[in-house]
Amino acid sequence: MTPLPPFANEPLAELRRAPQRELLIDALAELDATLPLRVPVWIGMDRREGDELVSTDPGTPSRQVAVAACATSAEVDAAVDVAARAFPDWSARPARERAAALLRAADVLRRERARLTALAVRECAKPWDQADADVCEAIDFLEYYARGAIELEDQAVGLLQLPGERNTMAYRPRGVCAVIAPWNFPLAIALGMSAAALATGNTVLLKPAEQSPGCALELVRALREGGVPAEAIALLPGAGETGAALARHPGVQTIAFTGSVPVGLEILAAAAAAPGLGAHHLPRVIAELGGKNCVIVDGDADLDDVVPGIIDSAFAYGGQKCSAASRVLVHEAVVDTLVERLAGAADVLVTAQADAFGTTVPPVIEESAQERVRHYAALAEQSGRVVSRTDAPLPEAGWFCAPVIATQLPGDSPLLFDEIFGPVLAVEPVASVDAACDRVDELRFALTGGLYSRSPRTVEHVIRRSPVGNLYVNRPITGAMVGRQPFGGNRISGTGTKAGGPGYLLQFVEPHVVTENTVRHGLVV
Amino acid sequence: MDGAALEPQVQEVGRELADALPRGKRGPLRVMDDRAMEFASADAELRSALFRFVDVVPACRGVDDLARHLTGFLDDVEDPPPPIDAAMRMGSTRAGRAALGAAATVGVKRMAHRFIVGESTRDARRVLRGLWGEGVASSVDLLGEATVTAAEADRYAARCSAALDDLRDVYDGLPAIALLERDGGGPTPRVNLSVKTSALTPLLRPDAPDLGRRDAAERLRPLLRQARDAGAHLHVDMESLDSREAVTDLVLSVLAEDEFSGGPSAGVVLQAYLRDAPVLAGRILEFCAAHQRTSPLTVRLVKGAYWDHEIIEARQHGWTAPVFEVKADSDRMFETLTRQLLDARASGTAVRVAIASHNLRSVAHAIAANRALGGGPADVEIQVLRGLGDDLQHALSATGHRVRTYCPVGDLVAGMAYLVRRLLENTSNDSFLHDQVTGVPIEELLRAP
Numbered sequence: 001m002t003p004l005p006p007f008a009n010e011p012l013a014e015l016r017r018a019p020q021r022e023l024l025i026d027a028l029a030e031l032d033a034t035l036p037l038r039v040p041v042w043i044g045m046d047r048r049e050g051d052e053l054v055s056t057d058p059g060t061p062s063r064q065v066a067v068a069a070c071a072t073s074a075e076v077d078a079a080v081d082v083a084a085r086a087f088p089d090w091s092a093r094p095a096r097e098r099a100a101a102l103l104r105a106a107d108v109l110r111r112e113r114a115r116l117t118a119l120a121v122r123e124c125a126k127p128w129d130q131a132d133a134d135v136c137e138a139i140d141f142l143e144y145y146a147r148g149a150i151e152l153e154d155q156a157v158g159l160l161q162l163p164g165e166r167n168t169m170a171y172r173p174r175g176v177c178a179v180i181a182p183w184n185f186p187l188a189i190a191l192g193m194s195a196a197a198l199a200t201g202n203t204v205l206l207k208p209a210e211q212s213p214g215c216a217l218e219l220v221r222a223l224r225e226g227g228v229p230a231e232a233i234a235l236l237p238g239a240g241e242t243g244a245a246l247a248r249h250p251g252v253q254t255i256a257f258t259g260s261v262p263v264g265l266e267i268l269a270a271a272a273a274a275p276g277l278g279a280h281h282l283p284r285v286i287a288e289l290g291g292k293n294c295v296i297v298d299g300d301a302d303l304d305d306v307v308p309g310i311i312d313s314a315f316a317y318g319g320q321k322c323s324a325a326s327r328v329l330v331h332e333a334v335v336d337t338l339v340e341r342l343a344g345a346a347d348v349l350v351t352a353q354a355d356a357f358g359t360t361v362p363p364v365i366e367e368s369a370q371e372r373v374r375h376y377a378a379l380a381e382q383s384g385r386v387v388s389r390t391d392a393p394l395p396e397a398g399w400f401c402a403p404v405i406a407t408q409l410p411g412d413s414p415l416l417f418d419e420i421f422g423p424v425l426a427v428e429p430v431a432s433v434d435a436a437c438d439r440v441d442e443l444r445f446a447l448t449g450g451l452y453s454r455s456p457r458t459v460e461h462v463i464r465r466s467p468v469g470n471l472y473v474n475r476p477i478t479g480a481m482v483g484r485q486p487f488g489g490n491r492i493s494g495t496g497t498k499a500g501g502p503g504y505l506l507q508f509v510e511p512h513v514v515t516e517n518t519v520r521h522g523l524v525v
Numbered sequence: 526m527d528g529a530a531l532e533p534q535v536q537e538v539g540r541e542l543a544d545a546l547p548r549g550k551r552g553p554l555r556v557m558d559d560r561a562m563e564f565a566s567a568d569a570e571l572r573s574a575l576f577r578f579v580d581v582v583p584a585c586r587g588v589d590d591l592a593r594h595l596t597g598f599l600d601d602v603e604d605p606p607p608p609i610d611a612a613m614r615m616g617s618t619r620a621g622r623a624a625l626g627a628a629a630t631v632g633v634k635r636m637a638h639r640f641i642v643g644e645s646t647r648d649a650r651r652v653l654r655g656l657w658g659e660g661v662a663s664s665v666d667l668l669g670e671a672t673v674t675a676a677e678a679d680r681y682a683a684r685c686s687a688a689l690d691d692l693r694d695v696y697d698g699l700p701a702i703a704l705l706e707r708d709g710g711g712p713t714p715r716v717n718l719s720v721k722t723s724a725l726t727p728l729l730r731p732d733a734p735d736l737g738r739r740d741a742a743e744r745l746r747p748l749l750r751q752a753r754d755a756g757a758h759l760h761v762d763m764e765s766l767d768s769r770e771a772v773t774d775l776v777l778s779v780l781a782e783d784e785f786s787g788g789p790s791a792g793v794v795l796q797a798y799l800r801d802a803p804v805l806a807g808r809i810l811e812f813c814a815a816h817q818r819t820s821p822l823t824v825r826l827v828k829g830a831y832w833d834h835e836i837i838e839a840r841q842h843g844w845t846a847p848v849f850e851v852k853a854d855s856d857r858m859f860e861t862l863t864r865q866l867l868d869a870r871a872s873g874t875a876v877r878v879a880i881a882s883h884n885l886r887s888v889a890h891a892i893a894a895n896r897a898l899g900g901g902p903a904d905v906e907i908q909v910l911r912g913l914g915d916d917l918q919h920a921l922s923a924t925g926h927r928v929r930t931y932c933p934v935g936d937l938v939a940g941m942a943y944l945v946r947r948l949l950e951n952t953s954n955d956s957f958l959h960d961q962v963t964g965v966p967i968e969e970l971l972r973a974p
Contacts (some may be wrong), residue, residue: 004943011843015732016767129732300584300594304671304942311673331588346673348727358733431880454581 004103007144007483010110010136013117015129021357023149026127027114028121035122035415039068039213041084041222042235043079044086049485053237058125058363059353059398065123066214071207071236072243079234080251083203085156086231091201095153098228099146102195105226106142109135116187116218123214124186125241125354125362125398130317137188138219138389140482141195141500148505149364164519171509173201174284175253180267183365184320186212191219192482192499193256193286194233200508202254203232207246209259211365213237248274252343254508255256256286258322261419261492263488264289270325281441284505288494290322290419291447293477294461296436297338298344299331301452305474307341311360313450313476314425315349315403318361320369323448323470323478323487326420329436335429339407342427347401350393363398373422375416375497378426380406387427388430402481433458447489467491469498482523526864531893532973536802538896539681539889539971545920551845561840571609574598580945582940588626589857592616595629612744622738626965627788634937640947642669642932653695656909657715660922661930662705664717664760664908665692668935668943683725683742688934689751692716698820704927708903709870710821711878714790716757719931723764728839734771741771742779749779752789760823763794766847767830767838773805777812780822792823795866797859798848808861810869813876821875825908826862828855828882830946856974863891867905871898879929881908884957886971892926903927913947913958 010365015021036054040047049412050069057063071079109116113135120131128413157169181190190208197204208216220235240263244250247255247270257267265289271283290466297306313325330338354362364370378387385408394400403423409415415426430436433453440449451469453459459473469489470480480487486501488494499508577598585591596616599609615621615731641661643649646665653663667688672678696715706713722737723729729737745761752759763769776793779785793808796802806824813822829835832848839846849855859882866878888907895905902925911932921928928969931944950956960970 008842014842014844016734016770109690112861300581300590302580302584304673308671334671341677344676345727348675350728356738358728358730410963422790454584455575455594456600457593475859 003278004147007147010139010143012129012136013132015132015357021128021336023114025134028118030119031082031115031122035066037066037214037217039066039217039237040069040235041069041075041237043075044082044231047055048075053210053213053239055123055213057122057384057398058174058365059395059400061397061399063122065119066217068213068237071238071242071478073241074358075137076236076242076245076249077206079236080176080249082231083234084207084251085115086229087173087175087203090198090203090229090232093199093201095149098199098201099150101223101227102142102146102199103226105222105228106139106146108222108225109139109142109333112208112218112222119185119215121354122307123212124183124365124486125183126317127354127359127362128357131354134352137185137482138191139444141188141192143193145192145199148502149201152200152468152505152509153182158238158512159163163504164390164517164524165512166518169511169513171200171511173508174253174508174510175202175281177204177256177508178204178249178252178255179206180243180246180255180257180259181206181208181216182208183211183315184322187219188214189258189499193258194223194503196499197254197256197508198228198232200454200505205234205236205242205246205252207236207238210239212236220519226416240435242485244270247271250274250276250279252283254284254286256507259277259289259290261289263448266477267423275513276330284507286323286490286495288497288499289492290445291422291468291489291493292325292327292417292419292443292445292449293323293325293450293468294329294436294440294443295325295450295452295477297328297330297334297432298433298451298453298455299333299456300335300454300458302454303334303338305342306338306472307345307425309450309452310476311345311427313478315361315423318364318401318477319423320364320480321422322489322493323480324421325450325477326425327416328425328429329430329439331433332429332431335427339387339405339427342425343405346405346425347392348389349403351392351400351402352396361401361402361403363395364422365399367399367474369422370401371403373401373404373420373424376418376420376422376424377401379413380404380409380415380426382452384409384415419445433462434465438464441465441467444492446495448472448477450475469493469496526867526894526897529861531854531890531897534777534893535886535973536971538892539885540967541915541924542885542889542920543967543970544898545923546916546962547919550777566604568602569659570604571601574602576628576945576948579633579636579948580941583941585626588630588663589619589622591626591629596627613725617895626733627830632759633808637937637940638945639826640910640933640944641888642911643934644824646688646934648694650695651934653932654699654932655930656697656932657696657705659919660702660704661716661907661918661928662717663930664719665761666719666931666933667724667930668933668939670726670939672727674727678724678726678740679693687746688718689716689748689755689757692718692757693755700725704925705782708877708906708927709901710875711819713877714756714758717929718752718757719760719762720745720789721762721764721776723768729771731767734768734774737768737771738775738778741775745775747790749785749791752791753785754786755842756789758790758792759790759824760792761794763796763827765834765838766799767788769805773800773808776919777809780818781812781816785818786816787819790820790823791878792825793932794825794827795862796827796829797862798829798835798855800847802858802862803865806865809875810866810876811870813874815911817875821877823877823883824866825879826859826866830950853974856884860890860974862892863882863887866918867891867898870904871900877906878904879906879908882929883909883914885917885961885972888917888921889971910947913950946961
């Protein structure tokens with residue numbers, strides 16, 4: 001068998017070239033003609049359609065994007081059962097064979113790329129560049145984990161070998177894996193977690209976010225077309241109750257979750273309670289739970305780089321990324337200049353429909369998100385100073401929120417501690433980089449962080465002090481690439497796993513060590 | 526026009542120019558800077574340390590901070606030459622840092638002044654008038670911090686407007702020089718200002734060129750009106766490929782508006798390092814043929830100054846590099862485009878051709894091609910950068926060619942990005958200037974790419 005070429009990230013669309021943009025506009029028009037998508041509860045070959053769940057275009061809430069059935073707890077039971085029965089066959093296949101199915105699924109995504117990009121634009125209001133990056137990352141996860149699983153199977157783990165014994169260690173899949181996915185990377189994260197589980201031989205039950213069942217349908221289709229058996233990948237659209245049923249199900253060995261802290265904690269609690277006294281396994285939870293991400297700006301930073309970097313980190317996709325910047329801790333020597341420039345830069349950001357090229361701040365995902373953002377914006381007005389313009393005209397329909405930059409907030413303001421998940425940025429002066437590090441340290445989150453400094457010694461110092469999972473120096477703090485910036489947080493931000501990194505697959509397997517005596521009659525045979 | 530048939534004339538012009546390059550007239554400061562740059566070219570770590578330092582100078586708070594940065598960068602240099610070792614020792618005491626910081630500030634300022642003609646257009650008066658006295662025209666470029674807000678774009682436009690006024694005073698009362706003030710296409714203005722679209726709008730987005738184009742047009746139109754009324758030339762610079770569509774659309778659409786059919790004299794830039802440069806050349810020439818403006822459009826042909834940026838961006842995104850990766854390919858494209866532009870002009874298209882290069886071969890080729898097509902000396906303008914092309918500028922003016930020097934104006938903070946780029950270029954082992962300084966024989970320098 002010819003070895004696979006080394007992993008390389010899927011090239012992003014070169015949207016600076018007009019023909020590439022036209023291709024996407026056409027794909028969107030074609031997609032629109034087929035909406036709404038019908039998303040079934042899809043277990044093995046059984047499809048049950050329904051209309052319990054409707055995803056709508058956040059920019060035009062009257063437009064239905066997908067109409068989905070909602071998996072009941074009986075269906076969750078049935079799905080676990082089917083997945084458990086499919087596990088022996090799928091897990092027994094050589095890693096190469098499973099990898100081949102994932103790589104074919106990657107080809108399906110490439111073939112459908114423009115349509116998938118358009119779907120992420122419609123269903124989750126991702127601006128074009130962000131939607132394109134989401135598709136590319138989904139492809140990357142398939143390619144990366146396919147290779148990783150082969151490597152995990154092929155590579156001998158180094159153990160001490162003494163005369164007369166042969167020690168080997170190998171990894172085997174854990175069993176049935178529930179994937180509970182978010183809407184903000186409706187393709188990449190849902191597929192990333194699923195691909196990791198499948199590549200290592202687990203069978204998967206995918207519960208997509210209730211806001212993005214349409215995207216999830218396309219992923220399951222691609223996996224099955226690629227050759228993943230229908231019984232090894234089920235689609236269970238639903239709301240919180242479906243996820244909860246999966247989390248507490250005694251037949252689920254692994255739960256891979258990406259989402260908010262409260263839901264993550266519920267899942268951890270449910271999973272911990274799931275095994276009764278007679279249980280056959282301990283469930284494992286892989287959780288990626290968001291952040292309160294700070295960018296530290298030292299007095300020697302180049303503000304020409306800092307301003308666009310922070311604006312992009314805080315406001316691209318309306319700040320709806322767990323990696324997004326939400327606090328700026330800036331040296332007092334440059335705070336006034338930075339605030340003025342950030343405010344001016346926020347003022348020219350385009351808040352408009354996701355399908356308009358040039359939009360940075362699209363509508364947020366749903367009405368409750370809009371209310372949440374407005375709540376924090378009002379709080380900023382009351383307790384601090386909002387420096388971005390507040391009179392920006394917004395489109396009528398849709399869950400639009402203008403970007404907000406706030407300063408002079410009290411030290412205990414919720415704006416400094418809560419994950420807002422919207423276009424809200426707080427700026428605070430600090431007397432030194434160390435004072436900034438202290439504030440980062442106070443937080444319970446530790447996902448991403450940024451530092452702008454041109455002093456090598458300051459950079460080294462902050463690297464030593466920073467608790468975050470992903471620290472970015474002199475660049476934006478979002479946009480982690482598979483294989484280049486393995487992604488995941490520490491502290492309450494997550495279980496310390498790194499999606500798209502070398503150790504990630506180990507979460508989905510169990511180690512088996514075999515020691516064989518090679519001595520017979522006093523001789524090594 | 527056949528490139529090969531032109532070869533003997535190219536060699537002849539090249540040798541003429543080479544003979545006219547100044548010799549042994551370097552001031553002591555100039556020699557020192559050249560030594561520092563030579564030093565930097567030879568040692569990659571030192572080069573990186575020095576440039577990172579030059580880059581941060583304007584952001585440092587006082588000489589102590591400056592010295593801390595300098596020694597911080599030099600920490601990474603493995604085998605420091607003796608002067609660097611001495612600097613590191615100075616960095617360990619407060620008094621030492623003060624002295625080191627002060628010395629470094631002077632050094633960086635002096636280097637900056639070699640490339641930047643003054644803090645303001647008025648400061649530049651002496652230099653610009655001096656150039657005119659030597660038979661050299663100028664194009665003034667206002668350096669500035671990046672434009673990220675509407676207010677910054679407004680301020681830049683206001684600076685451009687003030688510069689147009691100031692430059693009129695600067696050039697007032699100077700003797701007429703026919704070579705610089707008239708070509709086959711008619712009169713050419715003395716006052717020549719280069720502007721950057723990225724400074725005229727904070728809204729340049731690679732995937733939404735219309736956004737930046739529309740916003741920049743609002744600030745470009747008043748400048749064009751002012752230039753038209755004052756008889757000045759406005760040249761819109763080209764930047765990275767990310768903004769090429771916006772910049773091209775901006776210039777061609779605004780100049781096509783009725784109110785600008787009678788002027789001003791204006792120009793665009795064509796970058797030869799782009800693989801698809803001929804497509805843009807074709808589009809520009811079509812525009813020139815289709816719009817009979819009173820002043821022919823000037824096309825400034827350059828190699829392109831964003832090579833590293835284009836390569837890095839392409840690698841990081843998985844794209845085919847939009848630029849040639851081998852220097853000789855760019856050089857060949859430069860000659861092809863030179864002939865294409867001159868051919869078009871010779872066959873009646875309303876276009877002016879400006880060749881911006883320090884490469885003796887490229888320049889000689891353009892001059893020879895222009896002659897072969899029956900153009901006079903004013904019909905091809907050679908453009909050089911202040912501080913980098915000084916010797917070539919001298920040789921060109923001394924041999925009766927039309928030369929224009931691109932003169933950046935701005936303070937140290939604003940100028941730093943420009944300065945670092947020029948320094949990097951000047952110490953790159955791949956550059957023509959490097960070859961020239963290190964004594965590569967003339968046959969090599971003039972060889973066809």
